[in-house]
Amino acid sequence: MSRRPAAIRCSVAAAMFGLAAAALVLAGCSASSTRFATPGESVDHEEENELRFATRIREEERREDDRPVSAEETGRRLSKRSATSTRYENTTPAGLNRDRLLLDVVDYLGVPYVYGGNTKKGIDCSGFTAQVYQSAVQKKLPRSAREQYAFGTPVNRTRLQFGDLVFFNTTGRVPSHVGIYIEDELFAHASVTRGVTFSSLESTYYRKRFVGARRVVGAPAE
Amino acid sequence: MSVPGEWSGHLQNNPEVVVAILPIYTLGQSVLRKKARPVKGVDERIRQLAQDMLETMHKANGVGLAANQVGVLQRILVVDITGTEGVDHFDPLVMINPEVMDQEGKVAMEEGCLSLPELRDEVVRAERIKVRYRDIHFEQQTLEVQGMLSRVIQHELDHLNGVLFIDRLGPVRRRMLRGRLNKIEKGDIEVTYDVAPIQEPVAHTA
Numbered sequence: 247m248s249r250r251p252a253a254i255r256c257s258v259a260a261a262m263f264g265l266a267a268a269a270l271v272l273a274g275c276s277a278s279s280t281r282f283a284t285p286g287e288s289v290d291h292e293e294e295n296e297l298r299f300a301t302r303i304r305e306e307e308r309r310e311d312d313r314p315v316s317a318e319e320t321g322r323r324l325s326k327r328s329a330t331s332t333r334y335e336n337t338t339p340a341g342l343n344r345d346r347l348l349l350d351v352v353d354y355l356g357v358p359y360v361y362g363g364n365t366k367k368g369i370d371c372s373g374f375t376a377q378v379y380q381s382a383v384q385k386k387l388p389r390s391a392r393e394q395y396a397f398g399t400p401v402n403r404t405r406l407q408f409g410d411l412v413f414f415n416t417t418g419r420v421p422s423h424v425g426i427y428i429e430d431e432l433f434a435h436a437s438v439t440r441g442v443t444f445s446s447l448e449s450t451y452y453r454k455r456f457v458g459a460r461r462v463v464g465a466p467a468e
Numbered sequence: 469m470s471v472p473g474e475w476s477g478h479l480q481n482n483p484e485v486v487v488a489i490l491p492i493y494t495l496g497q498s499v500l501r502k503k504a505r506p507v508k509g510v511d512e513r514i515r516q517l518a519q520d521m522l523e524t525m526h527k528a529n530g531v532g533l534a535a536n537q538v539g540v541l542q543r544i545l546v547v548d549i550t551g552t553e554g555v556d557h558f559d560p561l562v563m564i565n566p567e568v569m570d571q572e573g574k575v576a577m578e579e580g581c582l583s584l585p586e587l588r589d590e591v592v593r594a595e596r597i598k599v600r601y602r603d604i605h606f607e608q609q610t611l612e613v614q615g616m617l618s619r620v621i622q623h624e625l626d627h628l629n630g631v632l633f634i635d636r637l638g639p640v641r642r643r644m645l646r647g648r649l650n651k652i653e654k655g656d657i658e659v660t661y662d663v664a665p666i667q668e669p670v671a672h673t674a
Contacts, residue, residue, distance in 0.1 A: 247532040247623045248580035325640035
């Protein structure tokens, strides 16, 4: 067994983490039907917009990312709960197998954001939610965030449960970004700048842009 | 903290004994996944092995080392927790054919492993154990331990059974570590101690 690294290394690591956390965040995933571009259409224009958009957000985010979330820490905490606590039932009230879905979320952690992407090489927000639902619950979701918004049952912000889809308006179009609610105000999503990660609904950025939630598996929400 | 009558240090103080630093086997090498065989008696080779293991552990700044980690499938582990919290002095411990006789409580504690460089995670294990083993003179001993010593012995005893601490993590956590584990398996690691090249080891036999 090895020794815990010396304290000095810990503080360097902590400082580096602080820098990384301060550096920024953000997601904006402009999902619209143009992603299903027919061969005649060009998606380049859309991607160009996306890039410019991401740059703008980056600056805004630097000011507004007031609730940094460490994916590493979050994953550690979640897995600890699933292994040791009975408080967190493995099956949610909505009938989702929590561990199964978490495993799929974790599988995508760190996958870079690629607009229109649908694989572990690169994925966008709605591609991420669709892939996770497909493999964890064999549920086929529509491909765009807007269509996913129209797909499930509305859920009140205060009654969010593990697995619910949470939607955001990040581009002026409604809704343009989607993630999967985990617990304690955390959600997993494919962020433009950080790739697949966890973020907090309580951060100023996401709180301002939150537009609603949908439950796609299980009984009607209310 | 001191455990009496274990490793007398007679080899350490003997100038005729040449000590070797052995390369440490890392994840991906099959010897770490094999069960070590009981030692039938202590001869010069076993004494030399124990001595080399202690030296290897010290050089790698470890607190424990099992024979599997130096490519030997013999049930031997060494421990030295000097310098861990609250332990100013500890006589290095060599345990041959160790067995847990009794255990009590459950506690989570962060662990690392010389065979899994740069990886640390919280593992739940028994809090206190009663362990029976043979010392370097092949005398039967029993020891009741808790805290760090209990932790290290359990970790090393796992090695002798082909078990690594990552096997004791939850499925979600293990999945999160997969990328880093793959890197270690490929030999993509930075360590300050000698590691065995990734290939099939030749296991020593007694």
